[in-house]
Amino acid sequence: MKHASSTGPRSAAGRALATSERGVMRSVLGVVIELLFTLAAVCALYIVWQMWWTGVEAEHAQVETRQSADWVDPAAGGDEVAIAQPQEGDPPVQPEGAAEGDLVAEIYIPRFGDQWVRNIVEGTSQEQLNRHGMGHYETSQMPGELGNFAVAGHRNGYGQPLADVDLLQEGDAIVVRTQDYWYVYRYTTFTIVTPDQVEVVAANPENPGAAPTKRMITLTTCEPKYTTATKRWISYGELEYWARVSDGVPAELTSVDETGAVRFINNEQPSVVSRLGSLQPVVVVALLAYLVIFIAAAIVWRWPVLREIREGAxxxxxxxxxxxxxxxxxxxxxxxxxxxxxLLVAAAAALLQWGYPWLAANIPFLQAMSNYVTV
Known part of the structure; x- marks a missing residue:
């Protein structure tokens, strides 16, 4: 009896200690798992920022640029449009010159989708490509000019204008629109080169140094698509005809509906998200809503869970x-x-708006991976 009574309390104390240790270990393991899940969510959200939100910001900037440009919309009425007929003679060159960042042209590639359109601005710096769509190599020719109208665009992130460049097929239309003219090119072929092979954007890429004999377009982008870009994917096209914007829309950008009416295929309005352009309002609204609901709940219910824990219930x-x-x-x-x-929505929006841009601008390997520059 004495033996049983002497070991009973020690056994109870041991069991309590073991239970306490298991509780601590369970808590530590739980916190570690939460931290790992949080890290995974932050990494996944970084991919969302890179693949989606940078594209939203780029679309917003491009829409603003198009709206501010004094260019006539050939399909503004939304009704049947006229088909712009091919013109004879050498095409006019437009614009004759441009400063860095100026809108040079719009480009439509139906193979990428009916609603696909991107701006082409002057210059191929990361700043121009990240926010303004595609950039014109300043040393190359302008639309319609004899030689090579060469442009660059991202293949991944920032709206990824040339993400599907590998889907182009011989004969596909590549339509360039300047303020007053349409230039309809036809895709011919592609090649993959190293970054130092700059002759691909020469006036005569087929015979660098020789006088140009064709009116060409060249699209340059990164290769491979999702990993470190060690090469460049080069797509070529040749001018088939030119037309006047005042005459309507090229047949390559039209469709015929069930009534027989000719419509401009690129007729959708910018998305609601792209009109936003910044997630700062989302952060502000989420935090204001949190504050209002927090105060109301504190007045009506207070903190029932904490009260029950304190009272032992x-x-x-x-x-x-x-x-x-x-x-x-x-x-x-x-x-x-x-x-x-x-709170989580506000935190996620803040990361997309400020956190990830800061990380991509200040951490070297993220900067190299995302091609990010502060704009």
Whole structure:
């Protein structure tokens, strides 16, 4: 009896200690798992920023540029459009010159989708390509000019204008529109080169140094698509005809509906997200909504979970990052979940708007991977 009574308390104390140790280990493991999931979410959100949000910002900038340009919209009425007929003679050259960042042309490639359109601005710096679509090599010829109208564009991120360049087929239309003229090129072939092979954008890429004999277009982009770009994918096209914008739209950019009416295929309005252009309003609205709901819930319900834990009506929970955040919100469970969701939305939007651009601008390997520059 003495033996049993002497070991009983020690056994109970040992079991309590073991239970406590298991609780600590469970809490530590839980926090580690939460941190790993958080890190995975942050990395996934970085990919979202790189692949999607940079494209939204680029589309916003391009729409603003097109809207500010004093260019006539040949399909502004939304009704049937006229087909611009090919013109005879040498094409006019437009523009004759441009400063860096100026809108040179718009480019339509139906193979990439009916609604696909990108701006071409002067210059091929990362700043121009990241925010303004595609850039014209300043040393190459202008649209319609004898020689090579050479442009560059990203294949990944920032709207990835040339993401599907490998889908082009011989004879595909590449339509360039300047302020007053259409230039319809036909895709001919492609080649893959190293970055130092700059002759691909020469006036006569087929015979560098010789006088040009054709009116060409060259599209340059990165290769491979999703990893470090060690080469360049070069696509060539040759001018088939030119037309006047005042006469309508090239047949390559039209379709015929069930009534027989001719429509401009690129007729969708910019997306709602691209009109936003910045996630700062999302952050502000989420935080304001959080503040209003937080105050209302604190007045009506206070903190029922914390009260129950203090009073012993609810067992003390394990340490948890998100569990702790959820418990410290006022109100009933649905309200607390909503409050936590608003905080997470604000945090995610802040990362997309400010966090990832800062990281991509200041961490060398991220900068190299994302081609990011501060604009």
């Amino acid at each position: 609810r067992p003390k929970p394990d340490v948890s990052i998100y569990g702790g955040l959820l418990r410290h919100q006022p109100g009933v469970l649905p309200v607390r979940v909503l409050l936590l969701a608003l």
